[in-house]
Amino acid sequence: MKRVAVVGIGQTKFSEHWDKSLRDLSTEAGSLALQDAGIEGKEIQALFIGNMSAGRFIGQEHLSSLATDQSGLLPIPATRCEAACASSALAFRQAYHSILSGQHDIVVAAGAEKMNDIKGESASAALMGAADQEWESAIGLTFVGLYALLTKSHMKNYGTTREQLAMVSVNNHRNGALNEKAQFPAEITIEQVLKSPMIADPLRLLDCSPITDGAAVTILASEEAAKNFERPVWIAGSGQASDTLALHDRKSLTEMLATKVAAKAAYGQAGLRQGDIDIAEVHDCFSINEIFAIEDLGFCKKGEGGKFVEDGKIARGGEKPVNTTGGLKSIGHPVGATGVRQIADLVKQLRGEYGKLQVNGARTGLALNVGGSGATAAVHILRSEL
Amino acid sequence: MSYKSSVPMFWRMKDSKYRLTGTKCSNCGQAFFPPRNLCPNCRRRGKIEPLNFSGKGEIISYTIIRSAPEGFEKYVPYAVAIIQLDEGTNISGQITGDINKVEEGKRVRPVFRRMFEDGQEGLIQYGIKWELDERPDV
Numbered sequence: 001m002k003r004v005a006v007v008g009i010g011q012t013k014f015s016e017h018w019d020k021s022l023r024d025l026s027t028e029a030g031s032l033a034l035q036d037a038g039i040e041g042k043e044i045q046a047l048f049i050g051n052m053s054a055g056r057f058i059g060q061e062h063l064s065s066l067a068t069d070q071s072g073l074l075p076i077p078a079t080r081c082e083a084a085c086a087s088s089a090l091a092f093r094q095a096y097h098s099i100l101s102g103q104h105d106i107v108v109a110a111g112a113e114k115m116n117d118i119k120g121e122s123a124s125a126a127l128m129g130a131a132d133q134e135w136e137s138a139i140g141l142t143f144v145g146l147y148a149l150l151t152k153s154h155m156k157n158y159g160t161t162r163e164q165l166a167m168v169s170v171n172n173h174r175n176g177a178l179n180e181k182a183q184f185p186a187e188i189t190i191e192q193v194l195k196s197p198m199i200a201d202p203l204r205l206l207d208c209s210p211i212t213d214g215a216a217v218t219i220l221a222s223e224e225a226a227k228n229f230e231r232p233v234w235i236a237g238s239g240q241a242s243d244t245l246a247l248h249d250r251k252s253l254t255e256m257l258a259t260k261v262a263a264k265a266a267y268g269q270a271g272l273r274q275g276d277i278d279i280a281e282v283h284d285c286f287s288i289n290e291i292f293a294i295e296d297l298g299f300c301k302k303g304e305g306g307k308f309v310e311d312g313k314i315a316r317g318g319e320k321p322v323n324t325t326g327g328l329k330s331i332g333h334p335v336g337a338t339g340v341r342q343i344a345d346l347v348k349q350l351r352g353e354y355g356k357l358q359v360n361g362a363r364t365g366l367a368l369n370v371g372g373s374g375a376t377a378a379v380h381i382l383r384s385e386l
Numbered sequence: 387m388s389y390k391s392s393v394p395m396f397w398r399m400k401d402s403k404y405r406l407t408g409t410k411c412s413n414c415g416q417a418f419f420p421p422r423n424l425c426p427n428c429r430r431r432g433k434i435e436p437l438n439f440s441g442k443g444e445i446i447s448y449t450i451i452r453s454a455p456e457g458f459e460k461y462v463p464y465a466v467a468i469i470q471l472d473e474g475t476n477i478s479g480q481i482t483g484d485i486n487k488v489e490e491g492k493r494v495r496p497v498f499r500r501m502f503e504d505g506q507e508g509l510i511q512y513g514i515k516w517e518l519d520e521r522p523d524v
Contacts (some may be wrong), residue, residue, distance in 0.1 A: 125456040132478075135420050137514075138500065139460040139480050140451060141466050148449035149468055156447075156490065158449045201450045246420075248476040255448055287464065 001269075003386055004099045005232035007106075008037025008219030014183045014332030017213040022058055022114035023070045029215035030071045030110065037229060039220045041071070044219070045104040046336035047078040048095045048109035050088025052335035056126035057119050082132030085285060087111060088216070088370030089339030093238050095220050106224040106305045107266035111341065112215035123211050124133075128333070130372040132246035141277065144208055146247050146373040147286040150215030152198035152254035154288060155202070157303065162202060164306035166193035168287040169329050171314055176326020178356045183212050183332030207287040216341035220365035225340045234366070237381040239265030246375050254303075256289075258377035259368060260295040266366070266379040267298075271294050277381070278362040279349055280320065281342035283370035284327040288301060290314075294322065297379070321359050324349060341368035343380060350384040364377035396511065401436075403513050408475070408498060410437040417473040439515065441496030443471040448481065448488050457502055469494055469516060480515040487518060496521040 004242070012025050020028070026049075034041050043374060046305065053059045070143035079093040088111025093111035115123050128137040131146060154160050170190055176182040179276060197203040211358045226232040241261035258268025267273060275377055282293035291305035299320050300308040306312065314322035325345045328338060346365035348354050365382045370377050403408040408419030411432045416425065417438050425432030434465045448467035451458070458464075466482040481488050482499060494516040501513040 082465070108494070121454070121456040124453070128455055130422075134395075135480050137455070138511075139466060139478055140454060140461065140464060141478060141517075142451060142453065143456050144453070145449050145451050145466055149466075150448040152449065152490070153447045197452075198450075199453045201452075203449075248478045341435065 002100055004096055004235045005223070005225040005226040005229070006035040006218050006220045006235065006343065006347050006382065007226055007229035007232050008039070008348060009217070009266035009347050010034070011037055011181055011216040011341055012178060012214050013181045013285060013338055014212045014334060016116045017117070018211070020243050022060065022256070023066060024055060024214060025215040026067050026110065026112045027070050028221055029112070033108070033217035038113070041073060043106045044073055044076060045106055046076055046095070046098055047108040048091040049071060049078065049080060049100070050091035050339055051113060051130055052082060052084050052087050053126050054114065056129065057116050057123065057140050063112070064328065065111050067112070072317045081252055083376040084371035085283070085333070085335045086369045086376040086378050087336040089367070089369030089380065090240065092218060092340055092343055092380065093240055095110045096235055096238055096356055099222050105222045107220050108217060109220060109340055110217045111337035111370065112338055113336040114213050115211045115334060116213050120211060132218055133241040142200060143295050143373070144203050144286060145200040145335070148203045149247060149287055150161065150253055150292070151202055151288040154291065157254050158306070160291060160306035162194065163190060164310050165207060165287040165291070166190045168284060168290045168325060169193050170252045171309065172323045172327035172329040175316060175324055175357060176330020179326045179331060182326045182328050183210055184215055185326070202279070203286055203288070209285045209328035209333035212334040214332060214334035214341070216337045218340055218344055218347070221278050222311045233350045234383050234386040235380065236383045236386060237266035237268070238379070239269070240376070241265070242377050245372065245375050250374070251266050254379060256292050256296045256370065256374040258374055259293065259370065259379070262377040262379040263297050263368070267383050270381045270382060272364065276364055277366045278364050279324050279346070279359050280322045280350050280366045280368065281325070281346055282327070283322060283338070284329050285333060286368070287329070289370065290322065290327070292303030297366065297368060315360055316357070324359050325354070325357050339367070339378065343365040343382065346382050350382055393509065396509070399523070403411065404498070406439040406441045406514060408437050408439050411435050411514050416476050419471060419473070419475050423513060424427055437473070439471055441470050441471065441516070443469045443494060445469050445488065445490050445492050446492060447490060467516070482515045482517045493519040502519065
């Protein structure tokens, strides 16, 4: 298979950006990525942008044109990808495929979301567009509610404890505290998590990723084109899978089948096993989902994810560092931007440029982006050398 | 007013939302609630027929929603569960009554209730919730 590299990355600070619009954030991240790649922009042949719900968050659709127009990239083809919180991993995968197909040599994969222009209850209702509108949203379920149902099943079946869930948030905030782009760069304690307000039993406020504005951009290049760039990081594997839209239709409430299938495809393409992964960026939209990720990516046996966290194996100095830059919990979760943000963070780690957050010797990284309550999963494996 | 107040949507879903009419594939025998019009197991070989569900079942996981989405604010805290129906399929539903009595493994039965009001202008929606079924089966 042809080789494709990530040759440029850019990310805005993830925050409540009262003074910046979606277009401001998108162009800011895009400019940073161009600067990082050391190109002007005229080399770019296509753009793919992930966005979940700008129509409901800010009343704006047609982001493909908007992003291309505002970035001065007209008239290149532009495509918006949507799969809820996995939107931008899919944009990245489409960009990757557009190069593999031979159609393009240099393309942009972006993700952007502006969530704070509407009130929290409205944002919560908009996010429920990722679930089954007729049968889940209609009865007053929320996303934290859906993940609470999964949490209870996991706790009941495997004895995962409330403290172990809290340790996920503590780990991610410990890393995020050193991330200048994070929305909540502060350490938290297990006690703080356990005393934070209950949102949907047994999940509390500090189990939940926040509502965030932000954008992230990557620039991809074919092997030939990548020769003109200084620090290429290579895409070794890409996998994507789907599961039932509604949680109640799943065969199991204790695993994410889409994650398993996507991971198998990505490991297979890369010719790697879970033991070869040095660091992972996983989708901790709620603390339980990091435990699902650790298990379903094969980092430990099913049911042992809580213990894996408790034993410190996911810490930056641990056996399998996970969410080394803060995760969705601390960095923030602008839903359509998260997938590309995860990949940009992996690239920065694999280049060895992450300063205080650098995991020394990291050469192979994995990113898992999950949409909805697990209905879409995308896994990418990146390597500093292929 | 929003899509949540769409009269056509609730009109066309009246059988499933109010009478718990689902479907069944007579080729493989699998029951579907919510109804599916294509059997995912058999696809073109499938034969879909209507099937009325009793609505009775068992709670397999539940949570208490304490932070509600738009339109449900005045109902918090409320219990929602995944219910395994006796016909062999799962559905999400609100559990009425004392939230402290809700537990996994408990039997539930359907009741007709007010679900949601879409602001001052929109529809008042009714539908099925579930209550704990603590009477012995007759």
